[in-house]
Amino acid sequence: MILFIILGVILLIVSFTLKDNVSNPLSKFSTILRTVGLVVIGLGIFSSMFKQINAGQVGVKSLYGKVHSEVLESGLHIVNPLLDITTFNTQTQNYTMSAIHDEGERQGDDAIRVLSNDGLEVVIDLTVLYRVSPNDTPKILKTIGEDYSNKIVRPVTRTRIRDNAVYYDAVALYSTKRGEFQQRIFKTIEADFKSRGLILEQLLIRNINLPNSVKKTIESKINAEQDAQKMTFVLQKEKQEAERKRVEAQGIADYQQIISSGLTDKQLQYEQIKAQKEIATSNNSKIIFMNGKNSPVILSDK
Structure with a gap:
């Protein structure tokens, strides 16, 4: 569209130049060039009046820096050619922060490192599922811009996770309190996102890594509990077997007593x-x- 207008202006300039230069043998084409230039400019202006918004997107109109509150839904729209249309993706998006290289949004180790209540460093891999609120896109364009993932999603998520991790022990985060922790950070991040025009859909804690010393302690505890449960099972089985033998012996003794007392x-x-x-x-x-x-x-x- 812009290219059509630029090309038409160039043709007009060339046509006027040839018109003024009578000695140039191409001057007789100046009228044709002028006509073609006007047609090309008209086509450029006409085509720039139509704006297509793809499915899963909305458009925000702005004119010389002033953002309009009206939002363009998906489809074909007739707009002022001077308007600048900024499109926003309203589909579900994800932002992953992982310790595994090439897995997250950023290269290298991008996991979230937090300090637990007992002063241990816990490494968390997390994926954020969110989407843009269509009605809030004008506000996002004015206050944040198009790079909302790096300006809002990433820093807010990392900060809120660190703020809430201090209420839990490292072992609790790893095992019994993992669901509670995920629900807690979801509520705080959801509120922050909502005030910025973003909708938080889900938080996925992919992995929680503890220090090696803590892992060994947990493994030793689990092994001890399993051994204790196994021993309890063995003792219970032996007790049942002893009870069976006692009942059997008592039955034999009773039988013999009955026979001996009844026979003459x-x-x-x-x-x-x-x-x-x-x-x-x-x-x-x-x-x-x-x-x-x-x-x-x-x-x-x-």
Whole structure:
């Protein structure tokens, strides 16, 4: 658009120059050049009246430094050719601060280093999910500019995390209080973002690194707890096995007590006779009576 206008002005200048120089054989084309220049300028002005705002963006109008409060939504708009239109991305954006090289927005180690309540240095990797409030884009353009990620998102996030980390011990941040800490910093950062025209969607604490000495202490504690739990399980199992054996022995003893108290000589003799009768009826045995008092001798054919 601007190029059309510049090209048209150049053609007009050339046409007037040729018109004044009658001796130049190209002077007869001055009228044509003038006409073409005017047409090109007209096309440039006409095309600059149309402004397309892409999906997920809004446009903010400004004229000679004065920012208009009206916001252009996505679509095609007819505007004053003299207006300057600044587009803002209103989709979800992320800003990552990580200790891993080439993973965050900045090269090198960009993790957040904070001091916990017990004076230990904790390294936090964090991702901020946020978006621009469309209605607040004129205010953002006037007060912050287009580089709001480095002017607001980064410093506010890092400051608020450091401010809130001092309320927690290093081990608590690493384990039991991690969710509470994330919710706490979310609320404070959300309030700061809102006052600046930004909407905080989510804070993702990707990793919390503790000093090596603290890591070893935690690992030793976890191993000791696991060993204690394992020993408790073994003792409980042995106790159950001992209880089972005691119940089994008590049952056998009770059974023997019942048998011994209930059997008489007559009953034993009767059971013996029944057994001998069953053996005598077998085809594979022979009975020899030695005398009348003793029991018969049973011989097997096999």
